[in-house]
Amino acid sequence: MSGSDNISPTAHYTGEVWRRNGLSHPWLGTAEGRVMYDALHPVMAASAAAGAPSLETYLLARHRAIDALLQAAIERHGVSQVIEIAAGLSPRGWRFANRYGDRLIYVEADLPAMAARKRRALARIGSLSAEHRVVELDALHAGGPQSLEAAAVQLDRSRGLAIITEGLLGYLETGAVVDLWTRFHDTLDAFPTGRYISDLHLGSAITPAVRAFRLLLSAFVRGGVHLHFHDAAEAEDQLRACGFATAAVRPAGRVTDAAQGQAGWLANILEASTT
Amino acid sequence: MITATLYSDPACPWAYSESPALRVIEWRYGDQLDWKLVVVGLTESADQYAARGYTTLRGALGQLSFRRYGMPFSPAPKPRLSATARACRAVVAARLANPGSEFAVFRAIQLANFTTPLVLEDDDQLRDALDGLPGVDAAAIVAALDAPEVTEAYEADKAATRAAAGSAAELQGKTATTDGPVRFTAPSIVFQSNGTALVAGGFQPVEAYDILVANLDATLRRAAPPETPEPLLAAFPGGLTTQEVAALMTRGNDAPDRRAAEAALIELVSAGRASRLSLGDDALWTTA
Numbered sequence: 193m194s195g196s197d198n199i200s201p202t203a204h205y206t207g208e209v210w211r212r213n214g215l216s217h218p219w220l221g222t223a224e225g226r227v228m229y230d231a232l233h234p235v236m237a238a239s240a241a242a243g244a245p246s247l248e249t250y251l252l253a254r255h256r257a258i259d260a261l262l263q264a265a266i267e268r269h270g271v272s273q274v275i276e277i278a279a280g281l282s283p284r285g286w287r288f289a290n291r292y293g294d295r296l297i298y299v300e301a302d303l304p305a306m307a308a309r310k311r312r313a314l315a316r317i318g319s320l321s322a323e324h325r326v327v328e329l330d331a332l333h334a335g336g337p338q339s340l341e342a343a344a345v346q347l348d349r350s351r352g353l354a355i356i357t358e359g360l361l362g363y364l365e366t367g368a369v370v371d372l373w374t375r376f377h378d379t380l381d382a383f384p385t386g387r388y389i390s391d392l393h394l395g396s397a398i399t400p401a402v403r404a405f406r407l408l409l410s411a412f413v414r415g416g417v418h419l420h421f422h423d424a425a426e427a428e429d430q431l432r433a434c435g436f437a438t439a440a441v442r443p444a445g446r447v448t449d450a451a452q453g454q455a456g457w458l459a460n461i462l463e464a465s466t467t
Numbered sequence: 468m469i470t471a472t473l474y475s476d477p478a479c480p481w482a483y484s485e486s487p488a489l490r491v492i493e494w495r496y497g498d499q500l501d502w503k504l505v506v507v508g509l510t511e512s513a514d515q516y517a518a519r520g521y522t523t524l525r526g527a528l529g530q531l532s533f534r535r536y537g538m539p540f541s542p543a544p545k546p547r548l549s550a551t552a553r554a555c556r557a558v559v560a561a562r563l564a565n566p567g568s569e570f571a572v573f574r575a576i577q578l579a580n581f582t583t584p585l586v587l588e589d590d591d592q593l594r595d596a597l598d599g600l601p602g603v604d605a606a607a608i609v610a611a612l613d614a615p616e617v618t619e620a621y622e623a624d625k626a627a628t629r630a631a632a633g634s635a636a637e638l639q640g641k642t643a644t645t646d647g648p649v650r651f652t653a654p655s656i657v658f659q660s661n662g663t664a665l666v667a668g669g670f671q672p673v674e675a676y677d678i679l680v681a682n683l684d685a686t687l688r689r690a691a692p693p694e695t696p697e698p699l700l701a702a703f704p705g706g707l708t709t710q711e712v713a714a715l716m717t718r719g720n721d722a723p724d725r726r727a728a729e730a731a732l733i734e735l736v737s738a739g740r741a742s743r744l745s746l747g748d749d750a751l752w753t754t755a
Contacts, residue, residue: 211497217702218496218497218498223468287701311565311566313567314602315566315567315602316502318571318602318703319602320565320568321602322602324601
């Protein structure tokens with residue numbers, strides 16, 4: 193696949209993590225991701241050997257937890273449309289499109305370079321369809337052709353909608369996160385069921401191990417990982433202040449009840465609903 | 468990154484019969500191979516076939532000799548002879564409209580051509596063959612068949628195909644000169660990396676492709692065959708034929724075990740995890 197311009201290293205790496213762990217399609221990786229994965233593998237292996245959480249296990253824990261919440265939203269809470277913002281090379285759209293077929297509309301959204309790359313890969317796989325599409329979207333644009341609002345207009349207002357972000361919030365300042373959540377609420381509120389699912393970094397419980405992990409994560413994303421809220425209660429309050437009727441922030445390990453080691457407790461997952 | 472340029476034509480039975488080997492290479496190396504599909508454009512007019520003494524009966528009988536390679540066939544004489552140009556243009560139009568979708572369009576035309584009475588140069592039938600293909604606007608593709616940009620890209624493909632003189636494919640007798648220049652026969656693959664180009668001309672066993680790829684880059688990851696067909700059906704949402712699944716489940720250079728593959732597929736259908744669509748004398752298997 194060509195066209196790696198303007199695609200972040202994290203997108204390449206996380207794509208490879210998903211693929212190496214059996215979550216992705218053989219064609220949803222990149223050469224850059226493979227190089228990064230191989231380069232970081234000794235560090236990850238050393239972390240694992242020392243019983244410490246690794247970036248890889250953290251990424252897997254949050255991905256699986258979001259999967260689980262989205263599956264529940266579809267099967268138990270009336271969601272049949274999904275917009276995944278900053279989807280990158282995430283295989284979730286492909287897997288959910290495969291699993292639910294024409295019962296689910298799955299819109300993958302990202303900046304133009306990544307959107308083009310993803311669109312080509314999904315077309316090659318044969319996964320693009322009226323139900324599974326890729327759109328260009330800048331999460332920070334409020335209104336306009338590449339905005340969430342423009343993507344949502346294309347959806348069926350009589351069916352439930354979920355918005356997913358994974359690995360996006362950590363890049364943003366708190367003010368931008370609050371603005372985003374407010375826009376997410378306003379968009380979801382136009383649908384009979386509206387759910388927002390994402391990962392979130394919390395400031396509480398900064399143990400030495402967590403501090404070391406954050407340093408690794410910050411180095412990886414080539415910038416600070418923003419901590420917007422001290423704890424789950426503060427984040428939940430903010431989600432409700434943004435208009436959501438209910439909000440819960442839990443460790444990924446509690447969402448999936450799976451043995452995910454320490455990583456399952458470092459990755460926090462939020463779920464907010466408009467109803 | 469290795470670029471794999473596949474020179475092919477949807478009407479060529481050799482290219483069609485290569486499908487199991489291509490699926491294996493796709494599975495093994497995933498996105499480490501950047502595939503490009505270049506159409507050969509075997510014929511512009513049905514008269515070219517008639518002039519060679521080709522008939523619809525001969526076409527149907529010819530399919531019998533390809534059964535040994537395992538792809539589905541429905542050997543009955545077509546209503547009339549047909550050139551391949553319109554079908555090739557459809558592949559090119561798909562590539563221009565939605566890069567990546569040309570592979571699905573190519574496959575859909577292949578399957579329809581070899582298992583139904585489809586006449587390739589009948590635009591209505593071509594549209595029907597593509598109708599319902601996920602992510603493909605069949606009507607728009609057929610409407611664009613004669614568009615200038617499609618013609619330009621199609622002619623570029625034909626010219627690229629007809630530049631095989633002096634290649635390893637010619638050395639192996641895997642080229643043709645049916646319309647003048649030395650051209651690649653379908654299917655031919657040119658693997659390129661870091662200035663090195665290795666040619667697999669014409670029909671080849673999967674082992675030939677594998678050796679070329681491995682020699683271009685010994686650091687690649689190589690996916691093993693899965694234990695059951697289920698991951699394969701997920702990876703190829705457009706469906707797989709029985710022989711393709713058998714090839715994909717084969718270890719090393721063993722012979723594919725078609726019976727075992729079909730048994731495993733039937734078990735998946737029984738469990739509600741796969742679907743079987745009858746296709747010619749075989750089936751297309753998909754996730755349920």
